[in-house]
Amino acid sequence: MNTGEFDLITHIRARVGQRTDVVLGIGDDAALLQPPAGRQLVITADTLNAGVHFPEATTAHDIGWKALAVNLSDLAAMGAVPAWCTLSLSLPTSDPAWLDGFLDGFLGLAQSHGIALVGGDTTRGPLAIAVTAIGTVEPGRALRRDGACVGDDIWVSGTLGDAAAALHAWPDPSTTLRERLDRPTPRVELGRRLAGIANAALDVSDGLLADLGHLCRASGVGAEVELTQLPASTALATYPLAARIAWQATGGDDYELCFTAPPARRGMLEALGVECDLPLTRIGRIVAGAGVRARDAEGQVWQPARPGYTHF
Amino acid sequence: MNTGEFDLITHIRARVGQRTDVVLGIGDDAALLQPPAGRQLVITADTLNAGVHFPEATTAHDIGWKALAVNLSDLAAMGAVPAWCTLSLSLPTSDPAWLDGFLDGFLGLAQSHGIALVGGDTTRGPLAIAVTAIGTVEPGRALRRDGACVGDDIWVSGTLGDAAAALHAWPDPSTTLRERLDRPTPRVELGRRLAGIANAALDVSDGLLADLGHLCRASGVGAEVELTQLPASTALATYPLAARIAWQATGGDDYELCFTAPPARRGMLEALGVECDLPLTRIGRIVAGAGVRARDAEGQVWQPARPGYTHF
Numbered sequence: 001m002n003t004g005e006f007d008l009i010t011h012i013r014a015r016v017g018q019r020t021d022v023v024l025g026i027g028d029d030a031a032l033l034q035p036p037a038g039r040q041l042v043i044t045a046d047t048l049n050a051g052v053h054f055p056e057a058t059t060a061h062d063i064g065w066k067a068l069a070v071n072l073s074d075l076a077a078m079g080a081v082p083a084w085c086t087l088s089l090s091l092p093t094s095d096p097a098w099l100d101g102f103l104d105g106f107l108g109l110a111q112s113h114g115i116a117l118v119g120g121d122t123t124r125g126p127l128a129i130a131v132t133a134i135g136t137v138e139p140g141r142a143l144r145r146d147g148a149c150v151g152d153d154i155w156v157s158g159t160l161g162d163a164a165a166a167l168h169a170w171p172d173p174s175t176t177l178r179e180r181l182d183r184p185t186p187r188v189e190l191g192r193r194l195a196g197i198a199n200a201a202l203d204v205s206d207g208l209l210a211d212l213g214h215l216c217r218a219s220g221v222g223a224e225v226e227l228t229q230l231p232a233s234t235a236l237a238t239y240p241l242a243a244r245i246a247w248q249a250t251g252g253d254d255y256e257l258c259f260t261a262p263p264a265r266r267g268m269l270e271a272l273g274v275e276c277d278l279p280l281t282r283i284g285r286i287v288a289g290a291g292v293r294a295r296d297a298e299g300q301v302w303q304p305a306r307p308g309y310t311h312f
Numbered sequence: 313m314n315t316g317e318f319d320l321i322t323h324i325r326a327r328v329g330q331r332t333d334v335v336l337g338i339g340d341d342a343a344l345l346q347p348p349a350g351r352q353l354v355i356t357a358d359t360l361n362a363g364v365h366f367p368e369a370t371t372a373h374d375i376g377w378k379a380l381a382v383n384l385s386d387l388a389a390m391g392a393v394p395a396w397c398t399l400s401l402s403l404p405t406s407d408p409a410w411l412d413g414f415l416d417g418f419l420g421l422a423q424s425h426g427i428a429l430v431g432g433d434t435t436r437g438p439l440a441i442a443v444t445a446i447g448t449v450e451p452g453r454a455l456r457r458d459g460a461c462v463g464d465d466i467w468v469s470g471t472l473g474d475a476a477a478a479l480h481a482w483p484d485p486s487t488t489l490r491e492r493l494d495r496p497t498p499r500v501e502l503g504r505r506l507a508g509i510a511n512a513a514l515d516v517s518d519g520l521l522a523d524l525g526h527l528c529r530a531s532g533v534g535a536e537v538e539l540t541q542l543p544a545s546t547a548l549a550t551y552p553l554a555a556r557i558a559w560q561a562t563g564g565d566d567y568e569l570c571f572t573a574p575p576a577r578r579g580m581l582e583a584l585g586v587e588c589d590l591p592l593t594r595i596g597r598i599v600a601g602a603g604v605r606a607r608d609a610e611g612q613v614w615q616p617a618r619p620g621y622t623h624f
Contacts, residue, residue, distance in 0.1 A: 027457075034451075035347045035352075045398035045400050045444060052435060077341035086444050120357040125363075128402060128437060128442075135342075139346075144336065146340075
């Protein structure tokens with residue numbers, strides 16, 4: 001079955017949620033939005049390409065979910081409240097069943113975070129999903145990469161390495177690991193509540209050590225990480241230690257938040273973890289100098305076989 | 313030569329222009345923007361895929377130009393002032409010379425319209441360029457598709473059909489036609505100045521009659537178009553009449569503005585065309601009913617072989 005481009009757009013439009021600040025949504029040359037007074041905008045854009053960012057066998061639902069989730073994760077890492085997004089969808093063919101599954105995933109996640117799809121386009125081409133997400137934040141309260149201070153604790157949310165383990169076990173990972181790869185949970189609530197507590201933050205998409213390296217460069221500091229402290233899910237704990245450590249430290253695709261905060265805020269952060277129902281784990285500290293040093297159980301500096309995900 | 317993803321981002325970042333309302337640009341999880349007080353946001357997203365939206369032999373410069381131009385054209389059609397954009401660039405390989413050419417085109421056009429590139433990503437995949445562009449407009453002044461009134465004149469800017477003629481002559485179109493296909497000029501200044509004059513507007517991307525059909529549906533009106541009035545460039549005038557008319561009426565990729573306005577504003581519009589140094593041509597009128605009727609030199613209703621561009 002094949003349907004036209006304008007039918008596709010009509011179909012998407014009919015399923016999109018509303019926000020009162022969307023003056024004009026899908027259907028004109030562009031959308032019209034009323035930004036909230038006295039707030040800054042936070043904007044991010046991330047693309048998923050078939051075979052690069054997800055295995056070809058990934059379901060339409062999970063592709064839709066993940067395409068939005070990785071963008072919401074960037075908003076979370078800035079401490080922003082999600083507001084609006086655009087979707088550019090390149091499809092090899094027009095398949096209504098695939099599109100419905102995709103929209104179930106994309107719009108389901110959108111609804112749970114109150115973000116409205118306001119525009120975009122559908123084109124013919126190799127399967128690719130480009131999303132731009134916009135949120136808002138109180139001026140001066142955004143979580144940035146460049147605020148880490150010497151002496152800060154380094155924290156990470158949730159568990160690390162599950163997505164890499166799922167890819168290792170592909171096409172037959174356990175349900176738990178597969179869900180962590182295909183339907184990552186953007187830590188939006190945590191990010192919002194870290195504003196004013198954390199000195200610096202980012203999301204773990206390229207791999208913990210690589211991402212922490214970005215944070216250190218932006219802040220002009222170094223970092224020491226205790227590999228034994230990296231949080232692991234019970235599903236990951238069944239793997240040999242060496243593989244587990246590599247996935248946790250360098251695997252990427254985790255979409256947890258890594259952030260730094262002064263030791264005086266440990267109590268606040270422990271309470272916040274309980275309130276968000278999300279483990280927050282101290283994994284190291286910010287030091288003077290540059291670069292990220294990871295130490296193993298014997299205190300030896302650990303060298304990853306590959307530092308993190310890179311496209312080229 | 314091959315360079316890493318972070319080098320690519322660093323390279324792009326070094327070439328990006330600045331705006332004082334960009335609080336934090338490329339380099340964090342997301343950009344931070346200070347929206348102007350008392351204005352609405354206008355947001356659009358359009359993607360170009362290799363082999364679909366441009367011939368494979370198109371130069372990197374022209375691909376960069378066009379990827380931004382089609383988005384600026386959507387902002388123009390809303391009467392918006394361009395402000396910020398994001399760029400998601402999927403590349404099969406990392407080629408610094410190609411990237412520099414692409415950035416010459418993209419950032420050159422960006423600079424001339426004062427729009428700042430504030431974020432995005434570079435991924436490995438089939439060549440595709442997804443852009444989201446954001447502008448601002450005074451509340452209530454946006455040009456929409458749904459404001460056309462019975463009795464309005466229908467106007468179009470510039471000339472129509474050149475891009476279709478260039479594709480017809482591909483790979484060897486004349487320089488003039490090739491430039492119209494590869495480096496369309498978004499009518500940003502015209503769009504801004506039409507706010508308050510035009511009742512409805514859109515840009516001609518799918519083909520005049522198809523786009524006018526969208527406008528009529530949104531406004532609940534019909535349209536009558538005189539094919540003999542469609543403006544043609546001197547380059548196009550060398551082609552046989554039948555081909556020319558088809559390209560002008562249905563070819564698409566023109567990125568001119570089509571708009572409607574009451575006859576009482578003809579004088580204002582003629583003056584505006586002179587001030588913008590851009591021909592504005594009356595091509596028909598809005599009528600009661602529905603649908604678009606195009607009449608040829610004999611007054612006969614003309615049926616296009618294909619109504620306009622569609623992806624599926």
